[in-house]
Amino acid sequence: xxxxxxxxxxxxxxxxxxxxxxxxxxxxxxxxxxxxxxxxxxxxxxxxxxxxxxxxxxxxxxxxxxxxxxxxxxxxxxxxxxxxxxxxxxxxxxxxxxxxxxxxxxxxxxxxxxxxxxxxxxxxxxxxxxxxxxxxxxxxxxxxxxxxxxxxxxxxxxxxxxxxxxxxxx
Amino acid sequence: xxxxxxxxxxxxxxxxxxxxxxxxxxxxxxxxxxxxxxxxxxxxxxxxxxxxxxxxxxxxxxxxxxxxxxxxxxxxxxxxxxxxxxxxxxxxxxxxxxxxxxxxxxxxxxxxxxxxxxxxxxxxxxxxxxxxxxxxxxxxxxxxxxxxxxxxxxxxxxxxxxxxxxxxxxxxxxxxxxxxxxxxxxxxxxxxxxxxxxxxxxxxxxxxxxxxxxxxxxxxxxxxxxxxxxxxxxxxxxxxxxxxxxxxxxxxxxxxxxxxxxxxxxxxxxxxxxxxxxxxxxxxxxxxxxxxxxxxxxxxxxxxxxxxxxxxxxxxxxxxxxxxxxxxxxxxxxxxxxxxxxxxxxxxxxxxxxxxxxxxxxxxxxxxxxxxxxxxxxxxxxxxxxxxxxxxxxxxxxxxxxxxxxxxxxxxxxxxxxxxxxxxxxxxxxxxxxxxxxxxxxxx
Numbered sequence: 356x357x358x359x360x361x362x363x364x365x366x367x368x369x370x371x372x373x374x375x376x377x378x379x380x381x382x383x384x385x386x387x388x389x390x391x392x393x394x395x396x397x398x399x400x401x402x403x404x405x406x407x408x409x410x411x412x413x414x415x416x417x418x419x420x421x422x423x424x425x426x427x428x429x430x431x432x433x434x435x436x437x438x439x440x441x442x443x444x445x446x447x448x449x450x451x452x453x454x455x456x457x458x459x460x461x462x463x464x465x466x467x468x469x470x471x472x473x474x475x476x477x478x479x480x481x482x483x484x485x486x487x488x489x490x491x492x493x494x495x496x497x498x499x500x501x502x503x504x505x506x507x508x509x510x511x512x513x514x515x516x517x518x519x520x521x522x523x524x525x
Numbered sequence: 526x527x528x529x530x531x532x533x534x535x536x537x538x539x540x541x542x543x544x545x546x547x548x549x550x551x552x553x554x555x556x557x558x559x560x561x562x563x564x565x566x567x568x569x570x571x572x573x574x575x576x577x578x579x580x581x582x583x584x585x586x587x588x589x590x591x592x593x594x595x596x597x598x599x600x601x602x603x604x605x606x607x608x609x610x611x612x613x614x615x616x617x618x619x620x621x622x623x624x625x626x627x628x629x630x631x632x633x634x635x636x637x638x639x640x641x642x643x644x645x646x647x648x649x650x651x652x653x654x655x656x657x658x659x660x661x662x663x664x665x666x667x668x669x670x671x672x673x674x675x676x677x678x679x680x681x682x683x684x685x686x687x688x689x690x691x692x693x694x695x696x697x698x699x700x701x702x703x704x705x706x707x708x709x710x711x712x713x714x715x716x717x718x719x720x721x722x723x724x725x726x727x728x729x730x731x732x733x734x735x736x737x738x739x740x741x742x743x744x745x746x747x748x749x750x751x752x753x754x755x756x757x758x759x760x761x762x763x764x765x766x767x768x769x770x771x772x773x774x775x776x777x778x779x780x781x782x783x784x785x786x787x788x789x790x791x792x793x794x795x796x797x798x799x800x801x802x803x804x805x806x807x808x809x810x811x812x813x814x815x816x817x818x819x820x821x822x823x824x825x826x827x828x829x830x831x832x833x834x835x836x837x838x839x840x841x842x843x844x845x846x847x848x849x850x851x852x853x854x855x856x857x858x859x860x861x862x863x864x865x866x867x868x869x870x871x872x873x874x875x876x877x878x879x880x881x882x883x884x885x886x887x888x889x890x891x892x893x894x895x896x897x898x899x900x901x902x903x904x905x906x907x908x909x910x911x912x913x914x915x916x917x918x919x920x921x922x923x924x925x926x927x928x929x930x931x932x933x934x935x936x937x938x939x940x941x942x943x944x945x946x947x948x949x950x951x952x953x954x955x956x957x958x959x960x961x962x963x964x965x966x967x968x969x
Contacts, residue, residue, distance in 0.1 A: 409692070410597065410692070411597060411691075411692045413643070413677075414681075414691075416674060417674060417677060417678040417681065418678075473660050474660050474663055474670070477660055477661075477664055477667070478663055478667050478670060478671060479667075
């Protein structure tokens with residue numbers, strides 16, 4: 356599991372924007388979460404903390420209860436007919452947001468990523484801005500490496516998420 | 526959730542979509558005949574994972590890292606079972622330095638804390654307090670949930686201290702750890718351990734005083750490690766309240782794992798006797814006199830509040846048992862770290878040789894027993910892993926049979942909820958992952 360702090364070295368102050376990625380590095384394109392976290396951390400974006408929860412979404416609630424300005428959750432999404440690497444932004448707090456397939460489904464002990472977001476909201480620990488950034492994937496074959504199309508799309512995806520994070524910081 | 530309203534003489538089906546607080550894939554089938562349960566099956570259809578098969582042919586040093594992948598919640602249990610059993614097979618069991626044994630207990634404390642707190646406050650307590658989930662419970666009990674999350678995080682950090690990371694840790698190896706933690710890193714956790722210990726002590730009393738426990742007494746055979754001088758965790762012979770007393774190597778010979786048609790998980794029985802129960806209730810009943818003083822001082826108050834003296838023979842009381850064990854683990858972790866000096870070596874070299882060794886340790890859910898046979902170059906020739914949930918499965922079905930008798934006049938929806946509640950007493954880790962439970966109850 357990766358954990359990054361991208362603020363000024365030597366300080367551990369809570370950064371206003373938290374970007375959390377997730378996914379299974381052993382399932383082809385689903386492994387893009389960890390790669391995005393690595394790439395974002397390397398950019399040392401001011402005011403932005405990044406960590407990858409991998410397959411352990413409970414880490415979101417454990418690590419992110421400090422008050423922040425914005426939370427950006429990055430996850431793989433499947434959209435039929437859509438090439439890998441397309442970025443879809445969903446406002447997690449909007450009443451009319453689309454239903455997400457993973458809702459009600461489980462990861463470890465049935466406590467998934469969106470459950471964590473909802474629990475944060477109940478505990479008044481969810482920032483006023485909470486976005487799901489879905490990145491479309493083409494291949495989630497178990498044990499496969501990331502598809503060539505996904506690899507090619509990744510730099511642009513990172514650019515898009517970095518811009519989103521900086522905009523939320525600004 | 527859907528249910529029919531047909532009469533008792535017809536088949537009725539209840540479907541519970543997403544039993545979201547148990548691990549694995551399973552269904553519950555109950556057949557009622559003349560108002561009594563005729564057949565009760567906890568159907569586990571999670572695909573088999575073949576760990577024992579693909580461990581064969583691997584090098585002995587790979588085993589702790591491979592077995593850690595069996596479970597994201599209790600990887601330490603699988604690592605410790607593998608290390609101890611292989612050290613027995615390789616003739617190194619009695620060579621392990623005492624400071625390394627102490628660090629193994631600290632490692633395990635972290636796992637007990639994070640696993641118990643997740644189960645108690647996120648998965649199980651909502652049942653008792655009448656909430657659909659921890660999320661709805663948090664609307665009324667936010668301080669409790671916040672405290673629990675803080676304690677769980679601390680447990681994760683303890684696992685990370687020795688394991689390098691909290692999930693699927695990589696720090697354990699045959700003979701000890703790849704690296705012993707720095708004293709300063711360990712001591713940095715002390716202030717939060719003190720706070721967590723006080724909070725968990727109060728939460729334990731809350732669970733004892735404010736929760737009403739259903740009455741379901743049964744005559745269980747409780748099985749646990751029973752070391753003479755400490756509460757069970759890594760070491761000790763295996764004993765029961767009904768006379769079972771075996772050394773670690775021999776445990777596999779006194780139990781029998783049985784394949785049943787309705788489950789991909791094996792069922793365990795004690796040969797010639799039948800089902801048994803492992804887990805926090807067994808440990809507490811057999812070894813309460815070895816709790817850390819911080820937990821021991823709470824025990825009389827807890828017993829008074831729940832209205833029962835030990836031994837407890839009602840597995841709904843596994844909730845306060847877990848709470849007491851969490852206090853124990855926090856206090857033990859505090860003591861270990863307060864007295865911690867970085868050992869001169871973090872592991873004892875273990876050399877390959879042909880051998881056979883079996884050993885179980887106390888996973889949060891109960892005894893997790895491993896047995897390995899090694900070749901002269903350290904290659905694994907045979908592996909056997911007996912996880913706690915498979916050992917408890919027949920006991921869960923027997924519990925459900927008793928509960929089903931009492932639910933004959935209860936509507937299907939409430940019956941399903943109570944059956945799920947009972948299953949969660951065991952914190953079952955079916956895939957070591959039940960996302961979906963179907964309850965089918967038919968009447969004949």
